[in-house]
Amino acid sequence: MGMFDCVNADVVCPSCLQIVNVYAQTKLRPNPSGDDIGIGGFLPIPIGDMRNEDYFTVSLPAVGEPIRVMMFHFDGCRRCEYTLIFPQITILNDHIQKVELLLLTPQSLDQLHFIKDFFVDLIEYAMEFNDFYDLLDEKIFSVQYKEFLKSKFSEFFREDRVRDGTYPTEKMPFFILLKMQSSEVIPLLRESIRILRLKGIH
Numbered sequence: 001m002g003m004f005d006c007v008n009a010d011v012v013c014p015s016c017l018q019i020v021n022v023y024a025q026t027k028l029r030p031n032p033s034g035d036d037i038g039i040g041g042f043l044p045i046p047i048g049d050m051r052n053e054d055y056f057t058v059s060l061p062a063v064g065e066p067i068r069v070m071m072f073h074f075d076g077c078r079r080c081e082y083t084l085i086f087p088q089i090t091i092l093n094d095h096i097q098k099v100e101l102l103l104l105t106p107q108s109l110d111q112l113h114f115i116k117d118f119f120v121d122l123i124e125y126a127m128e129f130n131d132f133y134d135l136l137d138e139k140i141f142s143v144q145y146k147e148f149l150k151s152k153f154s155e156f157f158r159e160d161r162v163r164d165g166t167y168p169t170e171k172m173p174f175f176i177l178l179k180m181q182s183s184e185v186i187p188l189l190r191e192s193i194r195i196l197r198l199k200g201i202h
Helices: 106-110 117-127 129-136 143-153 159-164 173-178 182-198
Strands: 006-012 019-025 055-057 067-070 085-092 095-103 114-116
Touching: 006 085, 006 095, 019 095, 055 117, 055 182, 106 182, 114 117, 117 173, 117 182, 143 182
Parallel strands: 067 114
Antiparallel strands: 006 019, 055 114, 067 085, 085 095
């Protein structure tokens, strides 16, 4: 099992406004030692190499701008059980300036610079792959979103392949999504978040 440094901080849940503890793996330090990192802790961000660190780029920060990174490893608020909230760390001059929990909305996504690649889980969840084609017919999906999904995944959903399970692991939707470029994934993630919220998933 690998060793990871973790952000550890008490923050306010934006859903219930109670204090909860955030303990989330950063997966950013090149030589992690299992440290707990709080506000003021040293955490340099390799801006030009974030894809190799398993983060997608939402937008690049301007020179001198605080860097906003959303991490995935969080189990939701233990008080109100709201799940579509995730830790965001703000980093300035290689040190953590702020740790907070944010409601994940299309708007909050657009305010980020980097987001952990495991958020493609939400894309898969929104598409509900077991009933893929029925969902493509729902009016809540934008035309652009439908066409993109069809172009990327229609072959995966051939009935004979689904029935006998002949696709190898690397061809599963989750792993296809992980291999996409940030420019493809971020619009897909934004639409997926909109759909989940529209469906009342929290």
